[in-house]
Amino acid sequence: AQRVTQPEKLLSVFKGAPVELKCNYSYSGSPELFWYVQYSRQRLQLLLRHISRESIKGFTADLNKGETSFHLKKPFAQEEDSAMYYCALTNAGNMLTFGGGTRLMVKP
Amino acid sequence: SAVISQKPSRDICQRGTSLTIQCQVDSQVTMMFWYRQQPGQSLTLIATANQGSEATYESGFVIDKFPISRPNLTFSTLTVSNMSPEDSSIYLCSVEDPSRPYEQYFGPGTRLTVT
Numbered sequence: 001a002q003r004v005t006q007p008e009k010l011l012s013v014f015k016g017a018p019v020e021l022k023c024n025y026s027y028s029g030s031p032e033l034f035w036y037v038q039y040s041r042q043r044l045q046l047l048l049r050h051i052s053r054e055s056i057k058g059f060t061a062d063l064n065k066g067e068t069s070f071h072l073k074k075p076f077a078q079e080e081d082s083a084m085y086y087c088a089l090t091n092a093g094n095m096l097t098f099g100g101g102t103r104l105m106v107k108p
Numbered sequence: 109s110a111v112i113s114q115k116p117s118r119d120i121c122q123r124g125t126s127l128t129i130q131c132q133v134d135s136q137v138t139m140m141f142w143y144r145q146q147p148g149q150s151l152t153l154i155a156t157a158n159q160g161s162e163a164t165y166e167s168g169f170v171i172d173k174f175p176i177s178r179p180n181l182t183f184s185t186l187t188v189s190n191m192s193p194e195d196s197s198i199y200l201c202s203v204e205d206p207s208r209p210y211e212q213y214f215g216p217g218t219r220l221t222v223t
Contacts (some may be wrong), residue, residue: 032210044214091209098151
């Protein structure tokens with residue numbers, strides 16, 4: 001069975017500090033991994049996926065198959081990054097399995 | 109990206125009644141999904157709705173409790189039947205981007221409170 005774990009429910013940092021939101025997964029096949037974000041009063045939206053290797057809004061995430069991790073990082077947090085972040089995994093059947101989510105609070 | 113709307117945006121319902129939630133997409137999509145987000149919890153997939161076939165339900169969800177319709181490629185409904193307070197959740201529909209496999213776009217959600 002596939003499983004996604006986000007160990008931190010809340011992460012609080014100061015503006016300008018580095019951010020790392022942790023995500024670990026368990027899946028026997030080759031996973032497709034995503035980060036979704038939900039800003040206050042907005043709908044859930046895709047932030048990035050591992051296969052695209054893009055940097056979106058300064059965020060990057062590297063898939064580490066050895067550690068089964070897909071941590072989300074940003075070198076300098078901004079106040080507008082405050083949101084709920086969900087790591088998700090999908091299999092070939094398109095079913096998305098979400099982690100429990102991490103609330104990021106960036107303090108001024 | 110697809111634009112998804114849901115109706116109603118929220119509702120307060122009495123125990124034992126049923127509520128039908130509508131999901132409308134502005135383009136034709138093959139796969140639509142229904143999720144539940146219970147208070148303080150993450151999203152859990154209820155079922156996958158494909159046009160022209162019966163919905164595929166995940167473990168713990170049954171058709172009698174959550175009947176789904178998918179009459180065409182732009183619309184789906186989820187009914188929450190014989191509601192109890194434990195059904196109080198946000199219900200979200202999502203669609204897969206046809207041009208970007210496995211990427212899903214989400215509707216705004218329907219906040220349901222059962223009293």
